[in-house]
Amino acid sequence: MNNTKNTDLELISENKMFGGLQRVYSHVSTVCNGSMRFAIYLPPAALEGKKVPVLTYLSGLTCTEDNVTVKAGAQRISSELGMIFVAPDTSPRGQDIDGEDDSYDFGSAAGFYLDATQEPWGKSYNMYSYITQELQDVITSNFDSADMKRQGITGHSMGGHGALTIHLKNPTLFKSCSAFAPICAPMNCPWGEKAFTGYLGSNKDSWKEYDATELIKTSPSKATLFIDQGLSDNFLKEQLKPELLEIVCEQVGQALKLRFQEGYDHSYFFMASFIEDHIRHHFDAL
Amino acid sequence: MNNTKNTDLELISENKMFGGLQRVYSHVSTVCNGSMRFAIYLPPAALEGKKVPVLTYLSGLTCTEDNVTVKAGAQRISSELGMIFVAPDTSPRGQDIDGEDDSYDFGSAAGFYLDATQEPWGKSYNMYSYITQELQDVITSNFDSADMKRQGITGHSMGGHGALTIHLKNPTLFKSCSAFAPICAPMNCPWGEKAFTGYLGSNKDSWKEYDATELIKTSPSKATLFIDQGLSDNFLKEQLKPELLEIVCEQVGQALKLRFQEGYDHSYFFMASFIEDHIRHHFDAL
Numbered sequence: 001m002n003n004t005k006n007t008d009l010e011l012i013s014e015n016k017m018f019g020g021l022q023r024v025y026s027h028v029s030t031v032c033n034g035s036m037r038f039a040i041y042l043p044p045a046a047l048e049g050k051k052v053p054v055l056t057y058l059s060g061l062t063c064t065e066d067n068v069t070v071k072a073g074a075q076r077i078s079s080e081l082g083m084i085f086v087a088p089d090t091s092p093r094g095q096d097i098d099g100e101d102d103s104y105d106f107g108s109a110a111g112f113y114l115d116a117t118q119e120p121w122g123k124s125y126n127m128y129s130y131i132t133q134e135l136q137d138v139i140t141s142n143f144d145s146a147d148m149k150r151q152g153i154t155g156h157s158m159g160g161h162g163a164l165t166i167h168l169k170n171p172t173l174f175k176s177c178s179a180f181a182p183i184c185a186p187m188n189c190p191w192g193e194k195a196f197t198g199y200l201g202s203n204k205d206s207w208k209e210y211d212a213t214e215l216i217k218t219s220p221s222k223a224t225l226f227i228d229q230g231l232s233d234n235f236l237k238e239q240l241k242p243e244l245l246e247i248v249c250e251q252v253g254q255a256l257k258l259r260f261q262e263g264y265d266h267s268y269f270f271m272a273s274f275i276e277d278h279i280r281h282h283f284d285a286l
Numbered sequence: 287m288n289n290t291k292n293t294d295l296e297l298i299s300e301n302k303m304f305g306g307l308q309r310v311y312s313h314v315s316t317v318c319n320g321s322m323r324f325a326i327y328l329p330p331a332a333l334e335g336k337k338v339p340v341l342t343y344l345s346g347l348t349c350t351e352d353n354v355t356v357k358a359g360a361q362r363i364s365s366e367l368g369m370i371f372v373a374p375d376t377s378p379r380g381q382d383i384d385g386e387d388d389s390y391d392f393g394s395a396a397g398f399y400l401d402a403t404q405e406p407w408g409k410s411y412n413m414y415s416y417i418t419q420e421l422q423d424v425i426t427s428n429f430d431s432a433d434m435k436r437q438g439i440t441g442h443s444m445g446g447h448g449a450l451t452i453h454l455k456n457p458t459l460f461k462s463c464s465a466f467a468p469i470c471a472p473m474n475c476p477w478g479e480k481a482f483t484g485y486l487g488s489n490k491d492s493w494k495e496y497d498a499t500e501l502i503k504t505s506p507s508k509a510t511l512f513i514d515q516g517l518s519d520n521f522l523k524e525q526l527k528p529e530l531l532e533i534v535c536e537q538v539g540q541a542l543k544l545r546f547q548e549g550y551d552h553s554y555f556f557m558a559s560f561i562e563d564h565i566r567h568h569f570d571a572l
Contacts, residue, residue: 015555016518022555073359073558232302269301269308272359 007141012037018079019044024065031134032092033124038135039065041075045082046145053286054084054139054146055279056131056174058155058162061191062109065089068156071268077279084146085279088135090158092124105191106198112186113162114210116199125199128210131162132170152176152282156271157235161186164212164225164245171221176285178226178278180271181233184245185213191239216248224255226281228274230264293427298323304365305330310351317420318378319410324421325351327361331368332431339436339572340370340425341565342417342460344445344452347477348395351375354442357554363565370432371565374421376444378410391477392484398472399448400496402485411485414496417448418456438462438568442557443521447472450498450511450531457507462571464512464564466557467519470531471499477525502534510541512567514560516550 012024020043029036046052055078057068065087068074078085091111097120100107111127139146153174155163160182167177186192187207196207208214229242236242242258249256264270298310306329315322332338341364343354351373354360364371377397383406386393397413425432439460441449446468453463472478473493482493494500515528522528528544535542550556 015551015553016516016549016559017555018559070357070554073362075555076359076558230302263302265301267301268356269303269361272362273302273304 007138009138009142018075020047020075020079022069022075027138029130029134031126031129034092034094036089036092036130037065038086038088039069041078041085043079043082043084046084049145050082051147052082052084052145053150053152053283054086054148055152055154055282056086058113058153058159059087059090060157060159062104063090064109067268072272072275074275074279077276081279081283083279083283084143086139088131091127095124097121106194110158110195112158112195112199113166114199117206118199118201121199128166131166132173150286152286154178154278154282155182156180157266158183161212165210165215168212168215168219168221171223176223176282177221178281180274181229181240181266182227183240185211185241187211187214188244189239189241213245213248216252216254220252220254223285224257226257226278228259228261230261230266230270232263233266235266293424295424295428304361306333306361306365308355308361313424315416315420317412317415320378320380322375322416323351324372324374325355327364327371329365329368329370332370335431336368337433338368338370338431339438339569340372340432340434341438341440341568342372344399344439344441344448345373345376346443346445348390349376350395353554358558358561360561360565363562367565367569369565369569370429372425374417377413381410383407392480396444396481398444398481398485399452400485403492404485404487407485414452417452418459436572438572440464440564440568441468442466443552444469447498451496451501454498454501454505454507457509462509462568463507464567466560467515467526467552468513469526471497471527473497473500474530475525475527499531499534502538502540506538506540509571510543512543512564514545514547516547516552516556518549519552521552
């Protein structure tokens with residue numbers, strides 16, 4: 001990726017919350033070929049100039065940076081502990097690609113946190129490089145209080161897949177990892193098969209780069225993977241498949257804390273119920 | 287109002303959250319002449335059959351029962367303390383009244399928690415009777431764990447006006463009262479003047495029944511009114527006017543805990559930051 005390090009930000013909104021500032025920015029992204037948005041919560045400690053750890057949250061299908069910002073209540077505990085909470089958008093936008101907005105599980109709001117190799121997607125659908133490189137530069141250049149050596153990554157559903165794969169491929173960049181109802185084995189579920197075919201093509205060897213269950217086989221992480229999964233989640237059996245991840249973790253000795261939560265579904269009501277545990281997990285690990 | 291006590295409920299949604307159940311119901315309302323919705327959070331204690339206190343939250347202009355349910359994080363502390371949290375919609379819907387959906391501050395989503403005397407609004411725009419009578423019957427008939435003798439009321443903006451006035455007129459029904467950025471003196475602000483003129487007519491004597499600042503003059507409450515108000519709230523000077531309420535409280539000895547919060551605006555980011563203090567206030571008072 002040709003990253004020209006354009007890190008100028010435009011402030012879209014700012015709201016005081018729990019003593020800190022919830023902001024949304026847009027900026028020109030080179031790797032995503034256009035304007036991208038992200039939300040960032042700066043806790044009081046960061047506003048006072050202290051260096052604080054950074055937790056990046058990757059959202060699921062259909063979401064923008066807004067959903068978790070409004071629904072999860074992450075700011076309360078981020079404020080208490082002193083953590084910056086970053087929530088990027090889920091895909092490039094407005095690329096004028098045929099079919100870009102036709103389905104909820106491909107194209108807009110469905111970037112799947114990979115770098116597309118198939119045209120016309122390859123020019124802009126590069127969320128992997130966006131999260132691991134370009135957004136890193138943007139945060140580093142604009143937020144002195146962000147301690148970029150203490151970063152964790154989490155996410156929900158498609159974003160849980162993103163968090164797991166990005167951590168496994170970048171364990172020194174994102175030292176801690178957790179996920180809410182993640183797509184654990186995208187090579188073996190309809191959402192993943194559709195996305196990988198469209199973005200990466202039909203050669204399944206290339207898919208393994210973005211499949212947590214495959215990545216753990218070859219490069220397990222020293223960190224404990226912390227996952228919450230609701231047992232009343234409609235997508236559990238067909239799309240999420242934590243049991244496949246669990247088997248591989250056992251085989252290779254990957255530390256895994258997988259909690260099945262009775263009665264919880266796939267919604268933000270589930271996510272909000274356990275976000276405190278996740279933020280504390282990252283804070284303690286960093 | 288002719289209340290036929292039709293208390294049958296239709297469950298619209300149910301999500302587990304913080305160990306309890308967040309539900310949305312619809313039901314046929316006699317006083318609002320049609321289908322009405324409300325959200326109710328049942329904490330674990332209620333699900334176990336314990337009698338728990340009930341806090342009713344009245345939302346502001348443009349809102350439905352959904353906003354506070356999704357954005358405020360009230361369920362966490364309701365679960366911890368053991369309180370039922372009820373959030374009704376803000377007006378009748380779909381009445382086919384000319385102009386019903388034309389403005390954000392009158393008609394749909396702007397019921398102002400009064401009983402309209404002007405036609406064509408009088409047939410359905412009776413949110414005062416809905417909150418104080420019909421919804422009471424519905425909750426009593428359907429939720430055994432609701433301790434209807436221990437009820438508090440709170441709200442945001444237009445809903446703060448509703449909470450203050452409904453408490454002042456019904457201090458034994460709703461024993462505790464708080465508000466977020468309430469419209470404190472609706473007779474003396476554009477939102478209130480427009481709503482009162484439309485719903486109640488031009489005789490300003492009838493307006494006093496629904497103006498907290500006026501009601502406190504004649505019938506102060508034994509409870510402490512607890513109000514949070516952001517100092518960066520765009521509506522503070524023109525619409526909300528807590529200073530008028532403050533003066534009257536001092537004059538008649540009405541206990542008032544009015545907190546001005548530096549840097550906070552009118553949004554749910556403000557509201558969510560202080561909802562815990564409010565729920566604890568009600569729990570302690572009940």
